[in-house]
Amino acid sequence: MQHPPAPAAVPLPARADLPRHIGIIMDGNGRWARQRHLPRVAGHRAGVRAIRPVMEACHQAGVHILTLYAFSTENWQRPRTEVSALMRLFGETIDREVGELHENGVQIRVFGDRARLSASLQEKVAQAEALTAHDTSAILNVAINYGGRGEIVAAIRELARSGTDLSKLDEGVLSSALYTAGLPDPDLIVRTAGEFRISNFLLWQAAYAELYVTDTLWPDFGESAVHEALDDYSCRERKFGAVPDPGAQDDTFGPPPAPRAHDVHHATPRG
Ligand code: FPP
Numbered sequence: 001m002q003h004p005p006a007p008a009a010v011p012l013p014a015r016a017d018l019p020r021h022i023g024i025i026m027d028g029n030g031r032w033a034r035q036r037h038l039p040r041v042a043g044h045r046a047g048v049r050a051i052r053p054v055m056e057a058c059h060q061a062g063v064h065i066l067t068l069y070a071f072s073t074e075n076w077q078r079p080r081t082e083v084s085a086l087m088r089l090f091g092e093t094i095d096r097e098v099g100e101l102h103e104n105g106v107q108i109r110v111f112g113d114r115a116r117l118s119a120s121l122q123e124k125v126a127q128a129e130a131l132t133a134h135d136t137s138a139i140l141n142v143a144i145n146y147g148g149r150g151e152i153v154a155a156i157r158e159l160a161r162s163g164t165d166l167s168k169l170d171e172g173v174l175s176s177a178l179y180t181a182g183l184p185d186p187d188l189i190v191r192t193a194g195e196f197r198i199s200n201f202l203l204w205q206a207a208y209a210e211l212y213v214t215d216t217l218w219p220d221f222g223e224s225a226v227h228e229a230l231d232d233y234s235c236r237e238r239k240f241g242a243v244p245d246p247g248a249q250d251d252t253f254g255p256p257p258a259p260r261a262h263d264v265h266h267a268t269p270r271g
Contacts, residue, residue, distance in 0.1 A: 001113070001151075001154040001155060001157075001158050001177075001179075002113075002114050002115075003179060003181070004109030004110055004111065004129055004141070004179060005107075005109060005129050005130075005133040006182060007065075007107070007109065007139055007181075007182045007183050008107045008134070008135060008136040008139055009136060010064040010065060010107075010136055010137065010138055010139055011062075011064055011137075012064075013061075013062040013063055013064075014062045015062065015234075017233075017234040018061065018062055018063055018230060018233070018234065019063055019186070019187035019188040019210075019230070019233055020063070020064075020065060020184045020187055021063075021065040021066075021067065021183060021184050021185065021186045021187055021188075022058060022063055022065070022066055022067070022186060022187070022188045022189070022190060022229075023066075023067040023068075023069070023186040023188070023189040023190070023201060023202050023205075023206070023209065024054070024066065024067070024068050024069065024189075024190045024191075024192075025069045025189065025190070025191040025192070025198075025199060025201055026047055026050075026051075026068060026069060026070070026192060026218040026221075027191060027192050027193035027195060027217075027218055028043075028192050028193025028194075028216075028217030028218045028219070028220075029043035029044045029046065029047040029217070029218055029219060030043050031043070031193060031217055032046055032047075032217040032218070032219040032220065033046070035217075040082055041082065041085040041086075041089075043219060044085065044086055044089055045089065046219035047218050047219050048089060048093050049219070050218055050219050050220075050221055050222065051068065052097075053222050053223050054066075054221060054222065054223075054225075054226055055106070055138070055140065056223070057222070057223040057226035057227065058138075058226060059137070059138055061226065061227070061230055063230070064137065064138040064139065065138070065139045065141075065183060065184070066138070066139070066140050066141065067111070067141040067142075067143060067180075067186060067202065068140070068141070068142050068143065069143045069146065069199075069201045070086075070090065070142050070143060070144050071086060071090070071112070071143070071144045071145055071146070072143075072145075072146060072147055072199065072200055072201070073112075073113070073145055073146065073147035073150055073200070074147065074199075074200065076116075076145075087117070087118065087121060090121060090124075090144060091120065091121050091124050094108075094124045094125065094128050095124065098127075098128045098131060098132070101128075101132060101135075101140065102131050102132050102135060104137060104138075105135045105136060105137030105138065106132060106135055106137060106138045106139070106140050107132045107133065107134075107135040107136070107138070107139045107140070108128045108129055108131075108132045108140050108142070109129060109139060109140070109141045109142070109179075110125045110128075110129065110141070110142050110143075110144055111141055111142070111143040111144070111146050111151070111179035111180070112143050112144045112145040112146030112147075112179075113145050113146075113150065113154070114144075114145065116145050117144065117145060125144075139183070141179075141180075141183075143201070143202075146179075146201075147200045148198075148200045148201060148202055148203030148204065148206075149200060149203060151178055151179060151203075151204070152174070152178070152203065152204055155174060155177035155178050156169070156174070156177070158177055159173065159174070159177050174204070175204070178204060178205070180202070180205050185205045185206070185207065185208065185209065186202055186205055186206060186209045187209060187210060187233070187238075188209060188210050188211075188212060188229070188233045189201070189202070189206055189209045189210070189211050189212070190212045190213075190214070190229050191211070191212070191213045191214075192214055192216055192217060192218040192221050193215070193216070193217050193218060194213060194214070194215040195213070196211075196213055198211075208238070208240050208241075210233055210236045210238065212229045212232055212233065214228070214229070
């Protein structure tokens with residue numbers, strides 16, 4: 001399991017109601033192309049063009065950690081021509097964008113099993129990571145040949161190989177062996193093109209992520225769509241399995257809760 005360079009200490013969002021880390025399942029490139037009677041690869045090219053404005057909108061809003069799901073371990077099952085077009089596109093995109101990303105202080109990190117990528121793509125990934133390893137304005141993680149289940153299994157195997165006593169394995173140790181080691185978990189996972197699925201993306205890390213699904217196809221997902229997603233997120237009440245206001249909850253094994261100030265007028269008058 002090859003890990004990306006250590007994550008940079010990027011600024012936190014200025015407001016607590018913004019996510020620190022957003023994961024995006026970029027879906028709908030094929031449908032975007034079909035609507036225009038174009039080949040699927042034209043949809044993927046449009047998908048690549050959509051990335052920069054989304055990154056910029058996140059950065060402007062104060063969100064500096066993005067993880068994009070570019071190619072899953074299941075995507076190898078697509079037609080060979082589409083897979084090779086996507087692989088070519090990844091390489092071309094790195095070549096074209098890495099210089100400017102570096103100038104803008106964006107640290108590029110790749111999640112996934114690189115061994116199955118071509119030697120030349122592996123080389124481009126390694127160079128992009130090395131060039132941007134010390135950039136600290138924002139982090140762009142790109143998941144290529146990534147699957148959440150595979151990541152967890154690979155991390156446990158690696159821990160076993162390095163002599164960790166797996167009978168004492170805990171959540172912190174496992175988290176530190178994942179590609180996301182050192183990063184906050186995604187607070188928000190966005191999926192475009194309307195499917196309500198997580199599709200093997202950041203399974204462990206998404207335990208408490210807020211999910212946001214939009215019908216907008218990925219190539220059409222721009223700055224205003226980012227703001228809509230962030231506004232929606234800001235209105236969510238994140239409970240992490242707890243109770244936001246313990247005084248408001250009935251306690252099955254304890255006395256009934258005291259009325260809260262705004263409940264008093266509902267209380268039955270005594271006497
Ligand atoms: C899903 O749309 C999209 C993908 C499997 C590929 C996403 C990849 C990109 C946008 C390119 C990213 C490039 C870099 C360098 C990060 P789909 O083809 O499943 O669409 P459909 O469901 O409408 O057919």
